[in-house]
Amino acid sequence: MRSGAVGTSAGVGSGRPHTGRTVGSATVDTSSTPAGAAPVDVLVARLDGGIGLPSYAHPGDAGADLVTTEDVTIAPGERALVGTGIAIALPAGYAAFVHPRSGLGHRLGVSIVNTPGTVDAGYRGEIKVLLVNHDLREPAVFSRGDRIAQLVVQKVERAVFHEVTRLPGSARGDGGYGSTGR
Numbered sequence: 001m002r003s004g005a006v007g008t009s010a011g012v013g014s015g016r017p018h019t020g021r022t023v024g025s026a027t028v029d030t031s032s033t034p035a036g037a038a039p040v041d042v043l044v045a046r047l048d049g050g051i052g053l054p055s056y057a058h059p060g061d062a063g064a065d066l067v068t069t070e071d072v073t074i075a076p077g078e079r080a081l082v083g084t085g086i087a088i089a090l091p092a093g094y095a096a097f098v099h100p101r102s103g104l105g106h107r108l109g110v111s112i113v114n115t116p117g118t119v120d121a122g123y124r125g126e127i128k129v130l131l132v133n134h135d136l137r138e139p140a141v142f143s144r145g146d147r148i149a150q151l152v153v154q155k156v157e158r159a160v161f162h163e164v165t166r167l168p169g170s171a172r173g174d175g176g177y178g179s180t181g182r
Contacts, residue, residue, distance in 0.1 A: 048085030063150025
């Protein structure tokens with residue numbers, strides 16, 4: 001059996017000191033905000049008091065680590081819906097995307113079924129991660145508190161779709177899968 005245990009990240013909930021600022025009644029961790037970048041305020045509800053807030057492992061990281069609230073074993077070739085113990089409120093004009101952790105794919109063959117998972121600004125439920133064990137021989141074992149995914153918060157644009165009878169031309173045209181690798 002292989003274990004997904006990878007430790008905890010520095011920041012809020014890790015027992016290490018962090019830098020923060022207050023937004024409403026919440027303290028927002030700003031210790032890993034890249035120099036010159038304004039942090040985006042994301043309100044987090046802990047649905048499991050024993051689980052820390054999402055945190056960035058290193059300054060400049062795009063994804064904040066999400067952890068599992070439960071012990072879980074994923075059999076070879078199987079999948080499991082795993083809770084993170086948090087719900088978020090994003091500002092209007094933002095979305096969060098749940099990405100796989102590269103180390104889990106490399107070491108355990110574990111990824112996320114719907115990559116990336118989209119968390120819309122209006123969603124207020126628990127963020128859950130649908131993990132899949134691509135390894136066909138070994139189960140993947142995770143313990144409560146193990147990092148299972150990364151949450152990337154991004155500004156998004158809302159599109160206005162216009163139906164046309166013909167699209168303007170482009171250098172690529174209608175070349176699809178594999179058309180640029182010839």
